[in-house]
Amino acid sequence: MEKAFFHHALTIREDICTGCSLCMRVCPTEALRIREGKARLIEDRCVDCGECFRACPVHAIIIEQDDFSRIFDYKHRVALVPAVLHGQFRHEVSMSEISAVLKSLGFTWVYEVEHGAEILKPAIDELMNVRTLPRPLISSYCPAVVRLIQVRFPALIRNLATVKAPLEMAAFYCRRVLRDRGAHNAEIGVFYVTPCAAKIAAVKSPVGEESTPISGVINMDFIYNKINRTLRNKGELPHSDDHAYSVDPDTLVWSLTNGEASCVNGRTLAIDGMSNVTEFLEQLENDEISGVDYLELRACDEGCAGGVLLSSNRFLVAERLRNKARNLQPGNRPAEDREIPDIEAYTAYLMNKVRITDEIKPRSMYRLSGDRDEAMRMMKRSRRLMCWLPGTDCGLCGAPSCQALAEDIVRHRGDISQCVFIRESNLEKELMDPERAAGIMRRIWGDNNFEKNCNKKGAENESN
């Protein structure tokens, strides 16, 4: 077996999965198969984009998170909060209220991730001035995009802008501030309130980096629910100053589509959504696109406002955040933070840490074998199989497409008799007995799908 390339934050709960195959059909890297009535993940292909999580009708795909009580392993407990968390609440809810709720949960310092983007602006400018780097430079902000490039577009790895994310910069800053005030590194826990699975995976196994300043992750939906409950239980919300942000208006929207690109000089382009990103990268790799200096690519529609762990409508989140940015009074900081030096005060320190120094390695999902002759034999065989497979991509074989099945077969992960067209034609010619044919279908789709079940979605007595 090939060893897993990445840490994955997405897990399929077999006890809940009904093997409906919706996830398999939306996966941009063909990383899912159906076996025994359950979705199975091919780990080295998964880029943690979360499309399957969105598609799953029974919530069988879950996103791991650290046990919340782990924050109490540390004396100093920092919550790094992205602006999209705030964007989920009505305009009257202020950042200081959100901050107060997080503190009541046990955090000692709540800091907005987008501050970190202040450091990225000069760092990206610096890269853009290096004439020897290929164009366009591709933002490495979205970890799902970085992984997509590693597995599907390895030729474009050299285009990745080798700077870390605002998250890491914010984490380094918080650690440094606390250390300067006498804390030991081991006493500092920095927890990220994450909007998506890809960020979790990136924190747990950073691409091209050995260590991370982040101690753990808390899923944003968990925090959203806590805040919502607290706010609702308070009844009437107290009037509060909504200008408690100290983040600059243009960095506040960094995580939204075109938030980053609009801060970069030159001809920039912002593309969101996994299929749009894939289509564009395909053309870029074909050399069909020229004259673009910087590409901001985000796996989710509307950028992080569309993160799979957000609970509110992505368009409303984006709109609220843009409004907040427009009405922002820069420099107005929460009272308790006023004696702490700004992130800008640590620019020199952070600029030293901003570059991704280790190599980002290709992890091609297409390569059939490490041995060229063997790969050639496999490719020929897969093409011969395609002569017989129908090309309908019906998915009944448990693979997302006929080509995927053909490649599974040559990788010894599948069998031609999984194809319903092949089976039907063999039954017709009496080359296969019906019992065997039914057995194959059951091995793919499980026994449950052959039984009457009035509780399923859309059935007579629907219940979940």
Next chain:
Amino acid sequence: MSFEYRVTGGDFTHAGYASSQVKKMLKQLGVDSIVIKRVVVCLYEAEVNIVAHAWDGIINVELDTDTIFMKLTDNGPGIADIEQAMQKGFSTASPEVREMGFGAGMGLPNISANADRFLISSEPGVGTTLQITINLNSPAV
């Protein structure tokens, strides 16, 4: 293995199909991404040349473990002066084609620079044939 792709003159919408198909095969074979890039540049430029200048054409691709051979044959106006056409910046592309971002006169020189072996022959009024060979094992241009 051999493959054949048809190209229709004037159809910029579908230009690039052959490149995408060939690219995927080279990835399956585990060819170095720098070599893949060279193949794709050659093929795409040559395909766009047919779309921009000719009435129609055929791309024949022969692939084995060590080399890829691509032959592009078109029915079209042909090239009167090949030496001139091989110079950087020389282009007979119409203003409409240039408007679309093609026809900068880099096509043939670019193909020549990226191919390990490049042959071009043309008969004015009949068509042009390009033969491009790239060794799949050497990343150096």
